[in-house]
Amino acid sequence: DGGITQSPKYLFRKEGQNVTLSCEQNLNHDAMYWYRQDPGQGLRLIYYSQIVNDFQKGDIAEGYSVSREKKESFPLTVTSAQKNPTAFYLCASTHTGTGGHPPLHFGNGTRLTVT
Amino acid sequence: DQQVKQNSPSLSVQEGRISILNCDYTNSMFDYFLWYKKYPAEGPTFLISISSIKDKNEDGRFTVFLNKSAKHLSLHIVPSQPGDSAVYFCAAHPLLTGGGNKLTFGTGTQLKVEL
Numbered sequence: 082d083g084g085i086t087q088s089p090k091y092l093f094r095k096e097g098q099n100v101t102l103s104c105e106q107n108l109n110h111d112a113m114y115w116y117r118q119d120p121g122q123g124l125r126l127i128y129y130s131q132i133v134n135d136f137q138k139g140d141i142a143e144g145y146s147v148s149r150e151k152k153e154s155f156p157l158t159v160t161s162a163q164k165n166p167t168a169f170y171l172c173a174s175t176h177t178g179t180g181g182h183p184p185l186h187f188g189n190g191t192r193l194t195v196t
Numbered sequence: 197d198q199q200v201k202q203n204s205p206s207l208s209v210q211e212g213r214i215s216i217l218n219c220d221y222t223n224s225m226f227d228y229f230l231w232y233k234k235y236p237a238e239g240p241t242f243l244i245s246i247s248s249i250k251d252k253n254e255d256g257r258f259t260v261f262l263n264k265s266a267k268h269l270s271l272h273i274v275p276s277q278p279g280d281s282a283v284y285f286c287a288a289h290p291l292l293t294g295g296g297n298k299l300t301f302g303t304g305t306q307l308k309v310e311l
Contacts, residue, residue, distance in 0.1 A: 085239070110298060123200065123285060123301035139298070171239050175297050182228045182247075182289050182297065183268070187239030 082130065083108045085188035087172050088172045090111040090192045094115075102191045104172030113155035114185065117141065124171060130155055131177055164196045199223045200288050202302035209309050215273040217305050219286030222267065226288035230299070231260060234283045243284075244271070245258050276309045283307070 085106045094100045106113065112131045116124040126139030130149040144163025149155055152160040155174075159166045169192050201220045209215045219229075227248040232240035246253040246260045246269065253260050259272045273280055286302040 087239075090237075107218075116301075121205070121303060123202075123299075123303045124197075124287075124299075126298060129298065173239070177297070182230075182245065184230060184242035185240075185297065185299065187232075187241070188253065189239050190237065192237075 085172055085174055087170075087188035087191050090189070090191060092191055094195050096131075096195055097161045098161050099158055100166075100193065100195075102159065102170055102172075102193065103153045104157065104188060105153055105170075106155075106174045106186075106188075107153060108118040108174055108186060109152070111152070111177040112175050113149070114123070114156045114175075115145070115147065116171040116173065117137070118171060118190075127157065127170075131147070137183055142187035155192070159195075166193060168193060198303070199226075200286055200300050200302040202284075202286055202305050204302070204305050206306040206308070209307065211278060211309055212275045215271075215276045215280065215307055215309065216227045217271040217273075217284050217286075217307065219269045219271075219302055220267060221269075221288050223288070223290065223300070225266070225290045226300075228289040229260070229262060230287045230289070231258075232285045232287060232301075233280075234285060234304070240285055273307075276307075278309050278311060281307055281309045287310050295299050 114129040128147040130136035172188045188196040230245040231243040246274045280295040287299040
């Protein structure tokens, strides 16, 4: 079955440590996205990538970094510079260049807790 | 600056009745709107969408209405079923993004369908 896999589902880290969240898709989608969800808030865009080896900052990119070395993979690193890293992180993907507005497909998320 | 607002954090409806979820937006450049449904600890799944050139789109039990002059859209679920209990996010896509399928999400409404 095609889909988006985020791992791990739960992640615990000590403050001051960098941590990398994995996102892999086998949907052959060009574009991939990272969102963050906090209680009482909508999903906020961290970074997105429309093509391999290229990515752009979203609305809340500070304290995060990404890479897109392969079409299937878009890992997100939460650095120690991120002031409030505890959140639910969602990865998404979609086709591009098809016209219209294809909906995003989401993974099941990673809940990161930093203490 | 919340450009997409869902002012009701929660809604409770009896099984078989109509559920109406509301969404307001402030950015007149939004031209495409989507509803996503999210269960706990899972990623959102696409439900239904509407283009700004339409005022209604229907898919089975789900209908989305768009009132551009009021910058308001609503999702109607008829009849409501217990399996519809989830968080519903409204999302909007601007006409010009400069690239990238960048959605702006509302804060979500928790729907509970009671027996």
